[in-house]
Amino acid sequence: MQKWQTELYATPLWLLQTSAGIALAAAVIIFLAGRTRFGREFWYILKPCLPDFKGRLKIAAAVLLMVVLLLTEVRLDVMSTYMTAGLLNTLQDLDAEAFWLFAAMNAGVILLRTFNGVVNEFFDQVLAIKWSERLNAVLTERWLADKNYYRLHMRRHAPDNIDQRIQQDAQDFITSTIKFIRGMLDSVISSMEFAIVLWGLAGVLNVFGIEIPRGIVWFVFIFVIIATAIAMWIGNPLIKYNYENEKLNGNYRYSLIRVRDHAESVAFYNGEWREEQGLRSRFAAIIGNRWRIARQSVALSGFNEMFSRGIQLFPVILQAPRVFAREIKVGDVQQTVQVFSRLQRALSFFRLFYEEFTAYRARQERLYGFLVSTEEQYSAQQPEVHEISDGLKLDNVALYRHNGEILLGGIHIDVKRGDSLLIKGPSGCGKTSLLRALAGLWPFGSSGRIERPAHSGILFVPQRPYTPQGTLREAVCYPDIAPHHPELEQAMSDCRLGYLVGRLDTTDDWQSKLSPGELQRVAFVRALLARPKIILLDEATSALDEPTEAQLYTLLRRSLPEAVIVSIGHRSTLDAFHNRIVQVGEAACG
Numbered sequence: 001m002q003k004w005q006t007e008l009y010a011t012p013l014w015l016l017q018t019s020a021g022i023a024l025a026a027a028v029i030i031f032l033a034g035r036t037r038f039g040r041e042f043w044y045i046l047k048p049c050l051p052d053f054k055g056r057l058k059i060a061a062a063v064l065l066m067v068v069l070l071l072t073e074v075r076l077d078v079m080s081t082y083m084t085a086g087l088l089n090t091l092q093d094l095d096a097e098a099f100w101l102f103a104a105m106n107a108g109v110i111l112l113r114t115f116n117g118v119v120n121e122f123f124d125q126v127l128a129i130k131w132s133e134r135l136n137a138v139l140t141e142r143w144l145a146d147k148n149y150y151r152l153h154m155r156r157h158a159p160d161n162i163d164q165r166i167q168q169d170a171q172d173f174i175t176s177t178i179k180f181i182r183g184m185l186d187s188v189i190s191s192m193e194f195a196i197v198l199w200g201l202a203g204v205l206n207v208f209g210i211e212i213p214r215g216i217v218w219f220v221f222i223f224v225i226i227a228t229a230i231a232m233w234i235g236n237p238l239i240k241y242n243y244e245n246e247k248l249n250g251n252y253r254y255s256l257i258r259v260r261d262h263a264e265s266v267a268f269y270n271g272e273w274r275e276e277q278g279l280r281s282r283f284a285a286i287i288g289n290r291w292r293i294a295r296q297s298v299a300l301s302g303f304n305e306m307f308s309r310g311i312q313l314f315p316v317i318l319q320a321p322r323v324f325a326r327e328i329k330v331g332d333v334q335q336t337v338q339v340f341s342r343l344q345r346a347l348s349f350f351r352l353f354y355e356e357f358t359a360y361r362a363r364q365e366r367l368y369g370f371l372v373s374t375e376e377q378y379s380a381q382q383p384e385v386h387e388i389s390d391g392l393k394l395d396n397v398a399l400y401r402h403n404g405e406i407l408l409g410g411i412h413i414d415v416k417r418g419d420s421l422l423i424k425g426p427s428g429c430g431k432t433s434l435l436r437a438l439a440g441l442w443p444f445g446s447s448g449r450i451e452r453p454a455h456s457g458i459l460f461v462p463q464r465p466y467t468p469q470g471t472l473r474e475a476v477c478y479p480d481i482a483p484h485h486p487e488l489e490q491a492m493s494d495c496r497l498g499y500l501v502g503r504l505d506t507t508d509d510w511q512s513k514l515s516p517g518e519l520q521r522v523a524f525v526r527a528l529l530a531r532p533k534i535i536l537l538d539e540a541t542s543a544l545d546e547p548t549e550a551q552l553y554t555l556l557r558r559s560l561p562e563a564v565i566v567s568i569g570h571r572s573t574l575d576a577f578h579n580r581i582v583q584v585g586e587a588a589c590g
Contacts, residue, residue, distance in 0.1 A: 003082060003200075015071055018189065022067060025188070038361070041368040045173070048142075048371075049134040062123065069120045070182065074189050076113045078197060081338045083109055089331035124178055131174050139166045139367075142374040147441065152373060154443040161250025165370045169246065169363045176360040183349045190346035195221075198339045216315065220340060224347040227307045231351040235300045238358035241293045246362055248289055252282045261512070300355050308348070315340035381445040383437070388451045390417040390533055392438075392564050397448035399433050404445075408434060408584065411448070415580060417533075420557065420565040422574055425584030431568045434584075435460065435536045438566075457533035461540040465523040467511045473504040475511075476522055481529045491528045494555055495521045496548060516543035524552045528559050535560070537567040546573050553577040 033039030050056055083106040090098040143149050143162065152159065159165065195217060202216040212218065259266060259275050266275055315337045322328045350357070383397060391414075398409040408430035415421050423431050436442040438452065439460050452458065467475035476492070477483050489501050497518065514522065520543050527535055535556070541549040550573070556565065557577065567574060575581060 007079060007082060011075055014075065015068065018071055019064075019067065022071075022185070022189070038364075041364055044371060045135075045364065045367050048138040049131060051134075062127065066120065066123050066127070066182075067185065069116055069123065070185055071189060073113065073116050073120065074186065074193055076109055076116065077190070077342060078193055080106070080109050080113070081197065081335045081342075084338060085331040085335035087331070088334050089329045092330050124182070128174050128178055132171060135170050135174065136166070139170060139370070142371060145374070148374045150441060151443050159366075159370045159373050160247055161254060162370060164246065164250040164253070165366050169366050173360070173363045173367055176356065176363070180353065180357065180360065183353055187346045187349035190342060194339050194343040194346065198336070198343055202336075216319070216336075216340070219314070220311075220344050221347065223307075223311060224344055224351070227303075227348065228351040231300060231303060231354055234303060235296065235354045235358055238293065238296050238300070238355060239361050241289060241296065242359040243362035243365065244289050245286070245293060245359075246366060248282070248286045252279070252286055255279055255282055297355055304348075304352055308344075308352075311344055381447055383446050384449045385440075386449070386451045387454050390453060390562070390564070391415060391419075391451070392421075392534055392566070393449075393451040395449040395451075397434075397437065397450060398446060399430055399437055399442055400445040400447075402444045407444075411584075413582060415564050415566070417562050417564065419580055420567070420578040421580040421582060422567045422569065422578035423582050423584060424568075424570065427570075429584050431584060432538050435538055435566070435568065438536060453533045458536065459527055459530055459532035459534070460536045461520075461523045461527065461538065463520075463539045463542055464516060465519045465526075467514070467519065467522065469509070471505050471507050472500060472510055476504075476525055477529070478526070481526065485529050487529060488525075491525045494528070495524045495552060497521050497525065517548075520544055521548075521552070524556065527556060531560060532563060534564045534566065537565065537569075539569050540567070541569070541571075541574075546571075549573065550577070 030039075034043060051059070083102055087099065087102040087106060090096075090102055143152075143166065149162075152162065198217050198220075255278060259279075266272065316333060319328065319333050319336050323330070323333055345352075381400070393415075394411050394413040397411040397413075399407045401407045411434065413421065423434070425431055433442055437446045438450065439458065440455070466478070468478050473483050473488075476488065477485065488504075489498075492498055492501055500518075511519075520540055523540060541552060544552070549571075553574075554577070556563075565578070567578060
């Protein structure tokens with residue numbers, strides 16, 4: 001029985017044994033990797049993406065099938081070397097019948113390898129899509145949960161460019177993970193399998209008079225291990241440089257977006273030169289870091305290229321003496337070249353992948369850092385909060401700065417249902433911060449006692465209200481007002497937005513299309529439709545003329561007679577619409 005027949009008949013048992021070996025090796029690797037920083041960070045990112053037990057069984061089955069397909073691919077590669085060797089040997093022996101048999105078998109192996117590769121690629125794509133879907137859900141849920149998006153924005157040392165981490169870093173992390181794991185599996189399996197084949201082809205290697213049995217096998221292992229160590233030493237700085245590259249690119253994109261979002265202000269100020277100066281500075285930082293990456297990458301890729309090409313001649317040179325001694329045929333030399341090349345490529349996977357691995361580690365650390373930041377306990381001191389049916393009471397409430405100093409202290413407020421309170425004081429004294437504390441959003445700590453209705457009964461109206469993407473109807477009814485509220489059109493007319501009723505179902509970027517005054521009137525429409533128990537107005541009419549301001553406050557009081565209205569403003573015209581006024585003076589500001 002010829003060698004290729006022996007290998008073919010042994011394939012089913014080989015698949016079974018190798019699968020069991022991979023399962024055992026995977027368990028050991030997972031156990032050991034779990035004790036490394038890399039492993040802990042990877043598991044921290046992966047764990048939230050895993051579904052329930054039934055879903056995990058499906059994932060396990062899919063992964064098992066992918067492993068079997070990978071093993072089949074390796075086995076077909078091995079069989080291909082035997083088919084090629086047989087083809088060339090029959091050609092050398094002038095055996096036409098055997099030649100055409102091996103030619104047909106070679107064609108069959110090629111077709112099987114192609115089909116196997118297509119199926120493998122399909123499963124890779126399915127896994128990437130499913131994982132991407134789940135990871136994106138985890139990242140966005142964590143970001144929006146407990147108002148993390150706001151708390152992280154207010155933090156002094158928050159993760160940079162969170163949008164980039166959620167979108168780009170997550171996608172690249174998944175793609176690289178699949179490529180890395182598949183490559184490592186292929187590397188380990190191929191190394192073992194082709195080492196066995198090469199062991200059978202190798203003879204005695206004579207080095208300076210010293211005879212080394214199976215020396216070609218030892219040669220390739222030693223050379224690749226040394227080359228991998230050198231490559232890791234050359235490429236190690238790339239981990240830091242790639243991390244910086246992600247950060248600097250994110251900062252540059254954010255600067256471009258700021259110019260777009262504030263185009264009108266920049267134009268009025270004629271600030272193009274200043275924006276260009278800032279953009280050039282940020283892009284210069286990107287270029288400087290790219291030069292560092294380029295120098296290190298060229299050194300790494302140059303070394304890898306030199307090694308990969310330089311080692312190609314060795315199998316022919318090392319086997320040539322055995323051909324001259326008629327111990328082996330040309331087909332055996334060709335098989336040696338194929339096996340040697342495949343073995344050194346398998347052993348060199350991590351060396352060749354290391355440059356990409358440095359970028360992969362940077363992405364993993366960025367995702368890990370973001371997830372950790374969303375789970376950090378909100379440790380700032382909080383006031384004693386009690387929910388009541390209506391009204392608002394603050395007893396000795398104080399707000400603190402990030403360094404622990406008092407921003408605003410000794411606040412005593414007691415307003416009943418139907419009252420209107422106006423808070424006045426110098427700019428920067430902490431009036432808006434007080435409203436944030438009432439909404440539970442002040443991140444640097446506060447103390448005292450607050451009695452208020454549940455959050456669902458409180459509506460905050462900022463100076464520049466927010467509108468989401470979508471139709472005007474969705475923008476006005478944000479976040480949870482019924483889109484087809486029966487009073488919507490009447491409320492818009494009452495708030496002097498009747499001319500927009502016909503465009504309610506038009507999709508546009510309403511945040512930029514509507515003027516500041518129109519956005520403030522939209523906020524009053526929301527208040528009329530939501531009918532909250534407490535309305536917190538933070539200079540909510542600053543962009544409106546005084547007659548419109550008077551109309552809106554009168555409308556609000558008439559439509560919601562039992563609601564508590566708390567306003568912050570500097571205009572003296574606001575006094576007429578409030579029955580209570582609190583002056584926050586310099587002394588109270590601390």
